[in-house]
Structures are given as C-alpha cells and as structure tokens.
Amino acid sequence: MGTVQLDVNDDRLTRQAHQALTASRAVGRPWYEPPSFEETVVDWRHEDQAEPKEIWVAEHDGEVTGLAMLYLPMEDNTWLAWCDLHVHPEHRRRGHGSALMDRVVERAKDARRTSLVTEFMVPVDEPEHGYRRFVERHGYTLSNTEVVRHLDLPVPDSQLQHLDSASRPRWAGDYRLETYVNGVPEALQPSLCEVMNQLIVDAPTGEIEYEPESMSPGRYREHLGVERQMARTRLTTVALGAAGEVVGYSDLVLPAGAPTTVFQWGTYVHREHRGRRLGMAIKVENLRRLQADHPERRRVVTGNDGTNSWMVSINEALGFHVVELSPAYQRKLD
Ligand SMILES: CC(C)(COP(=O)(O)OP(=O)(O)OC[C@H]1O[C@@H](n2cnc3c(N)ncnc32)[C@H](O)[C@@H]1OP(=O)(O)O)[C@@H](O)C(=O)NCCC(=O)NCCS
Known part of the structure; x- marks a missing residue:
C-alpha cells in the first residue's frame, strides 16, 4: 500500500x-x-x-x-x-x-x-459517525456545521407568486433584477466579483475566520470557461442598484452528468442593501427561470450554517427540507 x-x-x-x-x-x-x-x-x-x-x-x-x-x-x-x-x-x-x-x-x-480544513457529509442523527471519528482521530476539531437541505421541484407557481408579491413592495423602484445564463456581461463582472468576495466574510463559519476572497473578472471568466467545458449551466440572478451595479446575486448550477440535480451556490446581498427582501427576490426569480427552462430538474441542493437564520428562513419559506449535515473540521499544523 x-x-x-x-x-x-x-x-x-x-x-x-x-x-x-x-x-x-x-x-x-x-x-x-x-x-x-x-x-x-x-x-x-x-x-x-x-x-x-x-x-x-x-x-x-x-x-x-x-x-x-x-x-x-x-x-x-x-x-x-x-x-x-x-x-x-x-x-x-x-x-x-x-x-x-x-x-x-x-x-x-x-x-x-498552518491549518487544514475539511468538510464531508454525515446523517443528521449520528453524532458519533465513523467519518467524524476518523478526522477526530487525525487531530481535527469541529469548526462549524452546515445543514444541507433539498427543495423538491417544481415549486408551485402560486407559491412563488405569493413570495414574490410579499417581497416586491420592499425593493421595487430602487432595484432591478436580471437573470443571465452562463455568466453576467463584462460590465457587471467587477461589481459582481466585489460582492462575491464578501460572502465568505459575512456568512457564519464558526471557529474559522476567513479573509475576503479574491475573485477578479479574469478569474471569473476562467471559471466560466471551465464550466463550459464541463457542459454545466449556471443561472445567475443579480439585483442591480441605482448606478446599475450588482448589490446581490444568487447562482444555480446545473451539472451535465447529474441530470436531475441543481446546486445552489452563493446567494449574497451586500450589507448596505439588506432589509429590503432582495435575498428572497433574487432566489424566487432564479427559481422561476430554472423551472421554465429546465423542467427535467427534480431538486435543488443547498447548505447553510446552522446559525445563518437569515438564509435559512428564506429557504424554509421556499420549501427546502433538511437532508444531511456537512460539518467543517480544522486541524492546526505546526
Ligand atoms: C473517513 C474515511 C476517509 C476513512 O477511510 P479509511 O481508509 O476507512 O480510514 P482508516 O482505515 O485509515 O481509519 C483510521 C481510523 O479512523 C477511525 N475510523 C475510520 N472509519 C471509521 C468508522 N466507520 N467508524 C469508526 N471509526 C472509524 C478508526 O479509528 C480507524 O482506525 P481502526 O480501523 O484501527 O479502528 C472513509 O470512510 C471515507 O471515504 N468517507 C467518506 C468521505 C469522508 O467523510 N472523508 C472524511 C473527511 S476528510
């Protein structure tokens, strides 16, 4: 061996x-x-x-x-x-x-x-699961736990309409929503990257404190190129502010080889634009596009830190249900 x-x-x-x-x-x-x-x-x-x-x-x-x-x-x-x-x-x-x-x-x-971080999937009700035993035996300690939820598709149009009507009065007039397939246009990429880089800082991540990420338009386009080669589809809904800049976004990713699954990647609304129900609005808008263009997809998979009540309440209102846990463990290296 x-x-x-x-x-x-x-x-x-x-x-x-x-x-x-x-x-x-x-x-x-x-x-x-x-x-x-x-x-x-x-x-x-x-x-x-x-x-x-x-x-x-x-x-x-x-x-x-x-x-x-x-x-x-x-x-x-x-x-x-x-x-x-x-x-x-x-x-x-x-x-x-x-x-x-x-x-x-x-x-x-x-x-x-100086640190190794690993994440994996375990059932909700097995705190002594063998995968945890393995990493604990190798000197890792638990940092935080994401709860993985699935949303069964399609979400009834009437439910999306209800959630849309409840959120729209809070943001309409000041913001507009746009949805793009396989990447936003170049003019929006700098402000999208700025917003993306904040996600890791603001989302709760337990014991580990992350610096902002360093996504740049060039790297964003490089990622889009790799996704194209993988035959993935990415649906992005953005919320645009008064100057036409991205203030929030939500990404859904459709893998080619997993034809019924959709991954919810980042959803983020910039600090200065919170409290206007934009988080719900961009998710509803992106889901509508997903359901209209890809009726073959059966479920959306998402993970949120257990303490991220803002995002969890949006997901619960949409109908996501808990399926498993994704704990993150850290090992300090000397
Ligand atoms: C976790 C995983 C990598 C372990 O691989 P493995 O080859 O079985 O690991 P090892 O044989 O080196 O196990 C080393 C020790 O870890 C612990 N361990 C590993 N699997 C365990 C299990 N299912 N139950 C209890 N303890 C376990 C034991 O102490 C074991 O020593 P022992 O067999 O002498 O009792 C494997 O189960 C796996 O691929 N899981 C899915 C992915 C994952 O969760 N990865 C972990 C994050 S990096």
Whole structure:
C-alpha cells in the first residue's frame, strides 16, 4: 500500500480515482447523482493558478482504493489548505484513509500552511459517525456545521407568486433584477466579483475566520470557461442598484452528468442593501427561470450554517427540507 500523486493524464488511474470518489460519496445517500467522468476530468485537469490542487491516490495491487484532493489558495487565505478525502467503500478500515491523510498533512506543511480544513457529509442523527471519528482521530476539531437541505421541484407557481408579491413592495423602484445564463456581461463582472468576495466574510463559519476572497473578472471568466467545458449551466440572478451595479446575486448550477440535480451556490446581498427582501427576490426569480427552462430538474441542493437564520428562513419559506449535515473540521499544523 502506498500513495502517489495522480497523473490526471493517465486515463486508467484517473477513471479509477473517479470511481472511488463517486462510490464513496454514494454510501448511504440514495439521492446522490454522481458527476460524469468527463466533467470530473475537465475539473481535475484545469490548472487554477489562484488555487492549485494536488490529487493523491492510495493504491493496492495496482488498483486505486482512495483519493485525497488538496487545494492551496494562493491569493487569499494563504494560511490554510482545503482537503477532500475519500476511500472506496470496499477498501475502508485498512489504513488507506490514514495514509492519504498523512500525505496531505505533509504536503500542506511543505506549502507552509498552518491549518487544514475539511468538510464531508454525515446523517443528521449520528453524532458519533465513523467519518467524524476518523478526522477526530487525525487531530481535527469541529469548526462549524452546515445543514444541507433539498427543495423538491417544481415549486408551485402560486407559491412563488405569493413570495414574490410579499417581497416586491420592499425593493421595487430602487432595484432591478436580471437573470443571465452562463455568466453576467463584462460590465457587471467587477461589481459582481466585489460582492462575491464578501460572502465568505459575512456568512457564519464558526471557529474559522476567513479573509475576503479574491475573485477578479479574469478569474471569473476562467471559471466560466471551465464550466463550459464541463457542459454545466449556471443561472445567475443579480439585483442591480441605482448606478446599475450588482448589490446581490444568487447562482444555480446545473451539472451535465447529474441530470436531475441543481446546486445552489452563493446567494449574497451586500450589507448596505439588506432589509429590503432582495435575498428572497433574487432566489424566487432564479427559481422561476430554472423551472421554465429546465423542467427535467427534480431538486435543488443547498447548505447553510446552522446559525445563518437569515438564509435559512428564506429557504424554509421556499420549501427546502433538511437532508444531511456537512460539518467543517480544522486541524492546526505546526
Ligand atoms: C473517513 C474515511 C476517509 C476513512 O477511510 P479509511 O481508509 O476507512 O480510514 P482508516 O482505515 O485509515 O481509519 C483510521 C481510523 O479512523 C477511525 N475510523 C475510520 N472509519 C471509521 C468508522 N466507520 N467508524 C469508526 N471509526 C472509524 C478508526 O479509528 C480507524 O482506525 P481502526 O480501523 O484501527 O479502528 C472513509 O470512510 C471515507 O471515504 N468517507 C467518506 C468521505 C469522508 O467523510 N472523508 C472524511 C473527511 S476528510
């Protein structure tokens, strides 16, 4: 048994790594729709200068048994590294996970990171779940917990109309909403990026305090290019202020290989524009567009910190229900 860095141009090993990842993520989660190999490999082969990644695999008898993805932010939050580690369910409890963890700890230290952060999915009612035991045994402590909710589609038009009517009088006249497919126009990108970079600062994240992110229009366009290659669709609703600048946004992402699933990515309203029901307005608007253009999609998946009552109350009003938890654990490195 050993760990090696995955050569993402080695098709055979890369396919095995994808299989280990999707088999691991599927354990106990019948709703899980795995991403296709084709879209995964586009992501793995993309070299993101702002956040380089390393993929390490554990092998046994020439077969991949597990993988660890290590992300090293270079332009913000450079004190930390993210890791996502999976062992194929048929190869668990034989030390592969620990071998991968030791490897990424070593690599994160080499990159002078002082903290490793990992997130994973566990059932709501199992505080002693084995995945928690694993990271605790490796010196991690709980930082915060996101509650993962699903919204079954379609949401009845009458419900969306009701939520729209209740919020519109609070913002109409001062703001306007626009929805774009696969990215906003260039003129809106600088103000969108400014707003996006604040999300990590304002959203509750427990013990870990993050700096603003450093999304720039160039990097935003680079991400759109990768998503195009992955055949993903991104729906973005923005709220525009008096000067035509973005003051809030909400992103829905439709993976090509998971044809019934939609991921809710960021939703954020800038501090100076809160209290006008814009959060609800942009989500309702984006959902309407999703339902009109993509009736094949069956559910939206979202995660919110348990203490983020503002976002949770919007999601509950829309009909999201709790499915699982995504705890974030941190390990200090010396
Ligand atoms: C968590 C995970 C990576 C463990 O992989 P693994 O190869 O089984 O891990 P190891 O064999 O190295 O386990 C090391 C120790 O962790 C603990 N542990 C691991 N799995 C456990 C389980 N299901 N129940 C209780 N303890 C567990 C045990 O102390 C174990 O030592 P032991 O087998 O001698 O008792 C694997 O279950 C997995 O892929 N889970 C899904 C993704 C995930 O949650 N990743 C964790 C975040 S990085």
